[in-house]
Amino acid sequence: MVPVSTSVTRQRSERRISVHLPMRVRGRDARGVAFEEDTSSENLCRSGAAFFTRFDVAIGSNLEIRIPFSNYASRRGEADFSTHGRVIHVRDVASLGEKFVGVQFIGPRFQRVFRSESAA
Numbered sequence: 001m002v003p004v005s006t007s008v009t010r011q012r013s014e015r016r017i018s019v020h021l022p023m024r025v026r027g028r029d030a031r032g033v034a035f036e037e038d039t040s041s042e043n044l045c046r047s048g049a050a051f052f053t054r055f056d057v058a059i060g061s062n063l064e065i066r067i068p069f070s071n072y073a074s075r076r077g078e079a080d081f082s083t084h085g086r087v088i089h090v091r092d093v094a095s096l097g098e099k100f101v102g103v104q105f106i107g108p109r110f111q112r113v114f115r116s117e118s119a120a
Contacts, residue, residue: 016043016050023051027063030056041067042100046109048085050102052093057101061087065103067110083107 019041026036035055042050049065057063067081085103093100 014045014047016045016048018043021067023049024066024068025051025053025063026065027057027061030058030061044110046105046111048088048102048104049110050089050100052096052098053101054098056099057087057090059087059090062106063087063103065105081108081110083109 021041021044023039023041024036025039026034028034037053037055039051039053042052044050063085065083065085069080083105084107086106087101088104089100089102091100
């Protein structure tokens, strides 16, 4: 039997904010096959993010993550955010045929500040 949810037990040091930003995720799935996917964040903090993916990723695997900034931010000289993340949580979402994945950033931390979309 496959567990519905698996994760590394950890205490979050920061509160995640519900914000949907486009993301490009690249890595290897649980079978070692390389993938690249455009998705969006479900929540985010300076040290991690959560998102949906159609790929089966393993806890402990490393992913490359890029969050492109808007054209407005690019005109102000802000570069896209790029980092690496370690998968610390995976939950099957059978109704969507996807996985809900939480990553902890192990490269640069996210420095932009956003208000929660639920607070808007």
